[in-house]
Amino acid sequence: MHPNPTPKGAPFYIASGDVESRIVNSIEISPEEFKRISERILEIATEYLQELDGRAIPPTERGTELQSFYRSPPPESGIGLEAITSLSDVVRHSRAHNGRFFGYVLGSGEPVAAATDALCSVLNQNVTAWRSAPAAVTIERTVVDWLAQVIGCQDFRGVLTGGGSSANLMALAMAREAKAPANEHGVRAGDGLAIYASTEVHMSIPKAIAMLGLGRENMRLIPVDESFRMVPEQLEHRMRQDKEKGVTPVAVVATAGTVNTGAIDPLPDVEAIAKQYGAWMHIDGAYGTLGAIAAPQKFEGLALADSISLDPHKWLYQPIDCGCLLYRDVSAAQRAFANSGEYVRVLSDEPIEGYAVFEESIELSRRFRALKLWFSLRYHGFGSFRKSIEKDLLHAQRLGNAIDREPELDLLAPIELSAVCFRYVGNRGMTEPELNRVNFAILRRVIERGHVYLSNATLRSRFCLRGYRRHR
Numbered sequence: 001m002h003p004n005p006t007p008k009g010a011p012f013y014i015a016s017g018d019v020e021s022r023i024v025n026s027i028e029i030s031p032e033e034f035k036r037i038s039e040r041i042l043e044i045a046t047e048y049l050q051e052l053d054g055r056a057i058p059p060t061e062r063g064t065e066l067q068s069f070y071r072s073p074p075p076e077s078g079i080g081l082e083a084i085t086s087l088s089d090v091v092r093h094s095r096a097h098n099g100r101f102f103g104y105v106l107g108s109g110e111p112v113a114a115a116t117d118a119l120c121s122v123l124n125q126n127v128t129a130w131r132s133a134p135a136a137v138t139i140e141r142t143v144v145d146w147l148a149q150v151i152g153c154q155d156f157r158g159v160l161t162g163g164g165s166s167a168n169l170m171a172l173a174m175a176r177e178a179k180a181p182a183n184e185h186g187v188r189a190g191d192g193l194a195i196y197a198s199t200e201v202h203m204s205i206p207k208a209i210a211m212l213g214l215g216r217e218n219m220r221l222i223p224v225d226e227s228f229r230m231v232p233e234q235l236e237h238r239m240r241q242d243k244e245k246g247v248t249p250v251a252v253v254a255t256a257g258t259v260n261t262g263a264i265d266p267l268p269d270v271e272a273i274a275k276q277y278g279a280w281m282h283i284d285g286a287y288g289t290l291g292a293i294a295a296p297q298k299f300e301g302l303a304l305a306d307s308i309s310l311d312p313h314k315w316l317y318q319p320i321d322c323g324c325l326l327y328r329d330v331s332a333a334q335r336a337f338a339n340s341g342e343y344v345r346v347l348s349d350e351p352i353e354g355y356a357v358f359e360e361s362i363e364l365s366r367r368f369r370a371l372k373l374w375f376s377l378r379y380h381g382f383g384s385f386r387k388s389i390e391k392d393l394l395h396a397q398r399l400g401n402a403i404d405r406e407p408e409l410d411l412l413a414p415i416e417l418s419a420v421c422f423r424y425v426g427n428r429g430m431t432e433p434e435l436n437r438v439n440f441a442i443l444r445r446v447i448e449r450g451h452v453y454l455s456n457a458t459l460r461s462r463f464c465l466r467g468y469r470r471h472r
Contacts (some may be wrong), residue, residue, distance in 0.1 A: 037116060041187040042085050048091050055096040056450035057398055066093055069234060090465050095453075103455035104466035105259060105287045105419075107258035107317035112379045113372035114319045120368045129346060129356040137355060140370035147310065148326055149294040150382055153303045157333075158326035160362045160369045164192040164286025165204035167309035167325035170207045170336070170362055174307060174327065175251035175280035177336040187213045192247035195261040196220045196239065196274075196383035198265060202284055214250065223253040227414050228263040228352075228459070232270055240279045248465065250280035256299060257288020260466070264288060269436025280310065284306045286323065288417050291316035293382060294389035295433075298416070306332070316385055322369050331463075392418045392469040399467065418469040419458055435461040 029037075061069070067087070069462040095101075097108050125133035127140060140160055156461045161167045172195070173315040177183055180193050187193070193214055197205055199221045206216050220236045220242070239249055252274035254265040267283065274281040282305065283289070289310040294298040302308060306328050313322040327333055348354040356366045377385075396418040403422045413421045423439045430438065440463055443456055457466045 037081070037084065040081075041118075044084075044087050044091060048451060052096060052098045055058045055098060055099070056449060057096045057101055058450055059093045059095065065347040068383070069093070069219060100451060102454045102469065103453045105257075105314055105468055106320075106417065107312075107314050109319045110317040110376050113317075113376035115371045116318065116375045120371045121370060123371075126132060126367045127368055127370075128358050128364055130353050131346060131348070133368070134353075136368045136370065140357070140368075141355075141357070142323060143203045143374050145327070146167060146377065146382075147290075147312070147324055150372075151289055151299070151302055151308075151310070152234075152296060153308065155303075155307075156308070156326040156328055158324055159333075159357055159361075160215045160366075160373075161309075161323040161325055161361075161363075162308050162321045163310050163323040164202070164205070164284065166362070167311075167323050168202070168282070168284055169208040170325050171282045171307040171309060171327070172205070172212055172214075172251060172253075172443050173362070173375075175282060176212055176214065176330045178249055178306075178332050179250045179278070180282055181341075183191075183212065183336070185334065192245065193250050194218050194220050194224055194239075194242050194244075194247050195251050195253065196235060196249065196385060197253040198222050198224050198228075198255060198258075198261055200224055200228050200230075201253060201255060202259050205253055205284065221471065224263070227416070228258060228261045230265040232266055232273060234428060235270060236273045236276075239273065239279070243277060249274075249277045250458070251280040251282055253284055254285050254302075254305075255281050255288075256285035256302065257291065257417055259287060260419070260459060261413040261420035261421055263413070263435065264298055264416055265424040267299070268304060271301055271304040274345060274449075280307070285309055286311045287314055289426055290419055291389055291393070294386045295393060315389055316376070317388070318373055318376065330360065337361055340395045361373075392461070396420050396471045399469070412462060412464045419471075420467045421459060421464045422466075423464045432462065439463050439465060 055419065059066075085196050097106070100106075107295065121135075125136040126135045127136045131138045144158045148154060148158065161170065175195075176187075180187070180191065182188075194216060195209055195218060196204075197219065201221070206219055208217050209219055220232050220238050222238060235252065242249065252270060254267055254270045256264050256267065271281050273341060285302070286309045289299065289302065289308060290312065292302060293315075308326045309323065311323045312318045312325070313320045316322075340356070346354050346356050357366060396415050399420050400411055400415045403411050405418070408424060408426055409421050409422055410425050411420070413419075424433060424442055425435065428440070440456075443454060443465055446452055446454055455466045455468070457464055
């Protein structure tokens with residue numbers, strides 16, 4: 001802020017030799033006005049939290065109504081503090097993420113972490129390298145180390161990301177460069193390459209394969225068992241077939257918490273097969289991996305991976321966005337991403353002050369994501385988060401038990417983590433197409449009522465209702 005700001009909307013002049021440049025409507029504000037704005041916004045946020053438990057989950061307005069409310073020509077002149085009134089409308093039109101929200105694999109937005117977001121924006125640190133943001137880089141490296149330690153992967157390093165999709169993209173870029181280098185000359189036509197994942201793989205994996213030029217037709221979808229876990233024997237069979245054809249295995253993607261059911265692939269068995277055939281082993285753990293804080297026995301084999309994606313904005317309840325990619329070999333990240341210009345050259349060879357995040361990430365401009373996570377973890381401690389995760393796991397089991405006791409409902413998948421997939425079957429006289437239509441109608445009606453929010457999945461052609469427990 002300028003120490004002697006011009007009043008809002010008043011013109012001011014900059015002398016340039018004998019010429020004065022007239023600049024109208026300065027965007028500078030005083031510290032006092034900043035405080036007034038911040039206090040009012042904080043009041044709105046606090047009112048939202050106070051009313052959250054009683055709020056309907058979806059807004060009552062339809063899409064066309066919201067379009068007409070918010071779509072307008074670009075504002076040429078500002079309205080100053082009057083603009084704050086519209087923030088209450090934004091709150092009213094937003095989906096409430098309270099304890100009755102069971103849709104999607106999403107954390108509930110931990111308020112202590114959220115309180116730091118304004119400070120993060122005011123500091124405006126560009127977390128590219130220690131040179132640019134010394135405290136921010138140091139804090140990020142600290143929280144990444146904490147995350148690695150609490151899931152039993154002490155030897156891993158990593159970076160924070162926007163979420164699991166970007167972490168998975170980076171992991172597969174590292175895998176490609178490790179097993180079939182393409183950064184210099186591209187993926188050559190005729191190269192036989194393959195990536196292996198289960199039929200329950202997250203949508204971000206085929207998207208990343210396409211973006212990396214590997215081609216989705218080179219993705220091998222491996223069948224799953226009755227618990228929706230990858231079948232290792234099927235993986236080994238397919239990789240052996242490909243080897244006989246001269247195909248290079250780039251990566252095997254195991255999942256630690258599938259998006260549909262929360263299934264965890266048999267990680268040690270999958271890793272052994274990937275190693276046997278020389279493939280990179282990536283674990284997409286964006287949903288489930290942080291569950292290892294509370295239930296480490298479910299995640300045996302995490303530390304065998306070459307890379308792991310995980311999302312603190314899921315099971316550490318952080319506000320979006322806050323993802324993470326962990327990797328065993330720093331040089332693999334650098335081979336994939338180190339390509340910088342003279343304008344960002346690091347000026348020190350010292351290992352701390354010479355550290356450049358952009359040498360291990362696809363991003364250059366990076367928000368200070370670590371601040372909220374660091375503050376939240378120090379405020380609450382991992383012990384408190386462990387108890388919350390344990391509670392989520394317990395509530396999912398309780399819901400499953402309640403469904404089992406209800407003759408008109410069926411569970412459609414084992415409950416491994418916090419995802420519960422079920423459907424209404426009535427007197428069990430309906431055909432599968434009828435069951436699908438009825439459950440689709442039930443979902444729409446539940447969401448329209450606004451009291452509870454569920455999502456959906458399709459498991460072996462059966463449409464089901466799906467609930468996640470992921471609330472602090």
